[in-house]
Amino acid sequence: MKILFSPSETKRSDVGDTKFSVENLIFGLNLREEFLSKYDDFIKSSSIDELSKFFGIKNLSDAQRFKFSYKSKTGLKAIKRYTGVAYDALKYQNLDQMAKNYIDENVLIFSNLYGVLRAKDIIPEYKFKQGASFLGLKPEIYYGRNLGKFLDEYLKEDEILDLRASFYEKFYSIKKPFITLKFIKDEKIVSHWAKFYRGAVLKEIAKANIKSLDEFQDLKVENLSIKEIKKQSNKTEITYKIR
Numbered sequence: 343m344k345i346l347f348s349p350s351e352t353k354r355s356d357v358g359d360t361k362f363s364v365e366n367l368i369f370g371l372n373l374r375e376e377f378l379s380k381y382d383d384f385i386k387s388s389s390i391d392e393l394s395k396f397f398g399i400k401n402l403s404d405a406q407r408f409k410f411s412y413k414s415k416t417g418l419k420a421i422k423r424y425t426g427v428a429y430d431a432l433k434y435q436n437l438d439q440m441a442k443n444y445i446d447e448n449v450l451i452f453s454n455l456y457g458v459l460r461a462k463d464i465i466p467e468y469k470f471k472q473g474a475s476f477l478g479l480k481p482e483i484y485y486g487r488n489l490g491k492f493l494d495e496y497l498k499e500d501e502i503l504d505l506r507a508s509f510y511e512k513f514y515s516i517k518k519p520f521i522t523l524k525f526i527k528d529e530k531i532v533s534h535w536a537k538f539y540r541g542a543v544l545k546e547i548a549k550a551n552i553k554s555l556d557e558f559q560d561l562k563v564e565n566l567s568i569k570e571i572k573k574q575s576n577k578t579e580i581t582y583k584i585r
Contacts, residue, residue: 343554344500345544346514347451348507348537350426353467358418360464368450368460369492377484381455382411384476396476397469408469412455415466420451420459423467427534431541441548449544450493452510457485458493472509482512489514501555503547505540519576521555526569527584535584539566 394405446462454470502520525536570581
């Protein structure tokens with residue numbers, strides 16, 4: 343079973359001690375070559391004021407930190423690089439080695455810059471707001487056009503649990519049966535807290551070493567209970583009630 347996950351706007355600033363190489367990412371350079379080449383050109387040619395607006399950073403000295411080629415950096419595992427609500431709930435650093443290995447091998451994180459990453463892929467710190475574009479390139483369109491053939495082949499033998507936020511569904515449309523989750527509290531759909539519970543669910547999946555969607559549906563998660571299971575086409579949506 344493979345689990346699709348979202349990135350976060352916030353990222354750990356540790357440089358790491360492993361040299362970053364695009365060729366070592368899932369699917370290598372071919373998938374990303376045009377996008378990253380244009381991104382590199384954009385970063386190098388833009389003024390700090392322009393980058394400040396693109397990154398959404400008011401402090402110009404903070405924006406300066408990101409005016410470097412991605413090619414010259416060191417990095418951390420993607421699962422350690424990203425922070426934010428879902429990653430705080432996951433608490434990867436506190437998991438035992440078996441659970442960490444499970445996440446490293448079975449979680450795919452979608453990224454505005456890199457398209458898709460394995461949790462274990464090494465990436466540098468970077469800044470790229472959700473929904474941003476540069477030089478006429480929108481990541482959700484570029485990767486939405488190019489990811490499909492790679493991921494269809496990569497996932498052909500696996501069941502899929504889709505824990506992505508809706509924006510990242512634009513990067514890859516799942517063609518085989520899959521499960522997705524919805525969270526409600528007081529009969530209302532929650533959005534911010536959905537991030538937290540996606541992370542919490544992923545943590546319990548990793549701890550239990552879940553191998554299939556059938557096993558997942560039997561998994562107990564603290565403060566959650568299944569309210570409804572709805573099937574439509576190839577999607578099964580499980581609605582959890584937050585207690």
